[in-house]
Amino acid sequence: MVRSKVQTYLGFCIKARKVAYGATAVELLKREVHLILVCSSAAQNTFKLAIKYKNKFNCPLIVCKNGLENALNKPNLKLAAIRDAELAGAIVKNADDNFELYAEGNN
Numbered sequence: 374m375v376r377s378k379v380q381t382y383l384g385f386c387i388k389a390r391k392v393a394y395g396a397t398a399v400e401l402l403k404r405e406v407h408l409i410l411v412c413s414s415a416a417q418n419t420f421k422l423a424i425k426y427k428n429k430f431n432c433p434l435i436v437c438k439n440g441l442e443n444a445l446n447k448p449n450l451k452l453a454a455i456r457d458a459e460l461a462g463a464i465v466k467n468a469d470d471n472f473e474l475y476a477e478g479n480n
Contacts, residue, residue: 378467381442382460391457394447396422399454406430406454407461411475412441415451423452427475430454433465434475444472 376384386392393399396419399406411423413436427434442450455461468474 377469378421379464379469379472380444382464382467383409383455386455386457387445388462389457391460392445393454393456394445394450396452399426399452402430402454402456404430405456406469407432407458408455408464409434410444410453410455411436412451413438414440415421421452424475426452431460435464435468436473436475437471438473439471466477 390471393402393406399409406426407430409423409426409430409432411434414425415423423434430455437444438479442451445453455464464472465474
């Protein structure tokens with residue numbers, strides 16, 4: 374199976390332990406969040422939390438269309454945060470059809 378660049382960068386984030394998994398883990402973070410990831414199948418409340426964290430940390434939000442659980446190898450994962458600035462920038466720069474950058478108003 375061919376992995377996209379974004380999936381490769383997410384793998385680097387996992388290996389470097391720069392991922393916070395789930396809404397509770399993201400809520401506990403005080404700083405150094407550079408990217409929020411949310412699954413396209415997440416509930417409306419989870420999506421609202423993702424927008425809240427996007428505004429709180431002033432960082433981009435990416436919607437994962439193929440399932441965030443597949444991208445980060447965690448079952449039932451709907452929300453995650455990337456805490457590495459360089460990898461977050463590379464993920465945003467290389468976002469493809471499966472990882473859509475969220476723009477305000479385009480739900």
